[in-house]
Amino acid sequence: MSAGEPRFGTDGIRGVANTELTPHVAMRLGMAAAHVLSRSSASRRVIVGRDTRLSGDMLEAALNAGFASMGMHVTNVGVVPTPAVSQITLFARAAAGVVISASHNPFEDNGIKFFGADGRKLPDAVEDEIEAAMAQWESLPRPGPAEIGRIQDSRDLVGQYLARVASTAGAPLDGFRLVLDCANGAAHELAPPLFRGLGAEVTAIHTEPDGVNINVACGSTKPASMAETVRHTGAHAGLAFDGDCDRVMMCDERGEIVDGDRMMAVCALGMHAHGDLPGSLVVATIMSNAGLEVALEEHGIRLVRTDVGDRHVAEELARNGAAIGGEQSGHVLFPRLGPTGDGMVTGLQVLARMRASGRPLSELASVVRPCPQLLRNVRVRSREGWQQVPEIQQAIAAARARLSRPEWLSVRASGTEPLIRVMAQDTDAARVESTVEELCALIERRFGA
Structure with missing residues (x-):
């Protein structure tokens, strides 16, 4: 890939539409993805959906041209939720699903993220293969004129997705x-x-x-x-x-x-009470509030933490056979109800708990008493190299020792911006603030932009 072009991050490829994420990038991405994904699937069908951004039509046309040029048949399902593409990919037994969206970002941004034939996000290794193929797009083997793929618009399977969502209400x-x-x-x-x-x-x-x-x-x-x-x-x-x-x-x-922490607690406690929480286990990221951890422990439930990103949550859910996990941001996964997070499904699970208990949401959610939590961003010259500085690593180790639990400190590079994110939490607000301020000052002194 050319210098400055968007690369795969924590959730597909993202960039400013028509500046970073251009039609040319989208076309090459379609070609490269077709080349890589067709090797592991007998299907030649791809499901493509998008959100309502102005740039969606433009990027969809370019992406689809890339797919079709490599012999893939594209079904555009139009404006649909990301989880709809995941589910429809399964229903249609397609080789892959693609969503053109930048999620919660402003309209200027857009993104392209992929699901495999199993409806789950692609592993890092597969994304690396696609990036490598993009760099060689002109030399990728292409089919002859009679084998070019077709592109069609169809919302026939959207109704099937909606029926699946409705069925989770109970x-x-x-x-x-x-x-x-x-x-x-x-x-x-x-x-x-x-x-x-x-x-x-x-x-x-x-x-x-x-x-x-x-x-x-x-x-x-x-x-x-x-x-x-x-x-x-x-x-x-x-x-x-x-x-x-x-x-x-x-x-x-x-x-x-x-928020997502409280929704997970509401649902997990209900599932646990009915013997429906395998391993008495919930998966969350390092960003989830310590109050969630304390609340679950009080009911005999263990919290397992992962790195930031729903992909990491999904992997840990699968590894442990767990039934619920997610992020404070409201991205919650119920593996038995679908292969990826779905806002409508999550909302329905919380409402089901309200209905079953006869209690208002304020009462159910009060089980989580948030602990002091502070997140600061340090703008840096580069996201690389800070991990190898002994002074910074020693300071991080000392900070972990000061907190009640070492996992309540997170220091990580942003996946998309030149930022180092420092987050700490504990039962003591002053300890949290001093920990974050000291680490941020050190990182800024050594790596600040």
């Missing part, structure tokens, strides 16, 4: 008053009718995408308007999806935010 939502914030994104057409079809009274907001308003003052990263609408309408709960609907942030009947 029972109707009759009597629930809900607010759905669709972030002017992929959920805008599908989520409101799905929840209404289950019997809920729904107030839907941010459902008018125009290509540039995705995630603007709305959605899972900016849930204030959702919370305010809950308070105004007297709803039982609110659900704010992100731009591609693979995560959700909720609020209780008082308009108080219920």
Whole structure:
């Protein structure tokens, strides 16, 4: 790949549309992915979906041209949630699924992420192969004119996906008053009718995408308007999806935010009480609040932490045979309900717990008492090299020793920006602040931009 071009990160390839993530990059990516993925699948079919960004049509056309030029048959399913592409890839027995989305990022950004034939995100090794093939795109073997792939638009399997999501509710939502914030994104057409079809009274907001308003003052990263609408309408709960609907942030009947940690606790405790939590285990990332860990331990449940990213959570879930895991951001995985995170499925699981217990969400979520947690970013000249500096490593070791648990400190490089992220948490706020400030000052002194 050329210098400056976007590369695979924690969630596919991302960049500023038409500047970094250009049609030329998308076409070459389609060609390279077809070359690599066709070697491990007898299918020649690829499922492609996108969110509502202005650049989605442009990148879709270029990506599909790359696929077709390599003999792959493309089915465009249109604007759908990321988990819909994952599920439809399974239904269709396709070789791969591709989503054109930058999730919760602003409209200027876009991204391309892949699912394998199993509906799961590609392993790092496969992404590395695709990157290598992109660098040699002009010499990749291409089929003759009669073997060029076809491109068609079809939403036939979207209904099957929605039926699968609805089936996870377990029972109707009759009597629930809900607010759905669709972030002017992929959920805008599908989520409101799905929840209404289950019997809920729904107030839907941010459902008018125009290509540039995705995630603007709305959605899972900016849930204030959702919370305010809950308070105004007297709803039982609110659900704010992100731009591609693979995560959700909720609020209780008082308009108080219920994040991914609390949603995981609510669901895990209900599953544990019914003997439905294998290994009495929950998987979360290093970013989850220590309050979640303490709350679960009080009920005999162990928390296993992973590096940041739902891919790492998914791998640990599979390794342990666990039934629930996720991120504080609201990206929660239920492996028995689907191969990847789904904001609508997550919301339905929390609502099912509310219905089964007869308790309001505020009461259920109060089981997690958040501990002081502080995250700071240090802008650096390079994301590489700091791990090899003895002074920094000694300071990190000393900081871990000061905290109640060593895993409550995280120092890591951003996957996409020239930043080092330092996060600490503990029961003592002053200890947390001093730990973060000292490490940030050292990193800035040695590597600051």
